[in-house]
Amino acid sequence: MTDTPALTRFLNDRLDDDEQIARAATQGEWVWSREFVTPPGYHHRTVGPLEPGDAAFIAHQHPARVLAEVDAKRRLVEASAVDCPPACGRRSEHSFSGSCALRSLGPAWEEDGARWVSLMEERDGKWVHVGRVPAPAVTSEWVLRLLALPYADHADYQDAWRP
Structure with missing residues (x-):
């Protein structure tokens, strides 16, 4: 299991x-x-011409786009930090619903060549196992690992975070 708080801190940094x-x-x-990429109103200064593909890429990375991407990623990171109910026991298996897969799925396990999760119901204030269903392919931990992948060349990135 991944150290999700460390991965979350890394992503926020x-x-x-x-x-x-x-x-x-x-x-x-x-x-x-x-041949040039500039913000509006600035004069061109360069040490050499830019290839059209390079210029388009640089222009595409304008601050408003980067800030929108940062905001979207922050929302995903924040959504992943919601704790599962105590009955879960496997925080890394929860969804972005704010609880362990809509508060109805328990820990995942391998059996019969597949990943399964417990189908849970709340009865008399306790979560009880009532069956099994295939484990969801997308967990918040998996999404966090994907969000961290572009930063894999950073010194603080941990190879254990690779999806």
């Missing part, structure tokens, strides 16, 4: 870095002409 860099850049839509 990288998002802070991305946000700081984007906010320090000139705001507004960036444009590119034949």
Whole structure:
């Protein structure tokens, strides 16, 4: 099981870095002409021409787009930090519903060549096993691992986080 709090801290730190860099850049839509990428109103200065694909990529990374991406990723990271009910026992298996797969699924296990989760019901204030269903393919831990993948070259990235 992944150290989800450490992975969450790592992602929030990288998002802070991305946000700081984007906010320090000139705001507004960036444009590119034949050989240059600049924010509107700035003069061209370059040491050499840009290839059209490179120029388009740089212009695509304008601050507003980066800040929107940072916001979306922060919402996913925040949603993943919601604790499962005590009956779960396997925090990494929960969904983004705010509880362990809509508060009806228990821990996952391998059996008969497949991954399963307990189908749970609350009875008299306790969660009881009432059957099994295939485990969901997407857990919040899996999404966090994918969100961290672009930062795999960072010194604080842990190989155990690879999806």
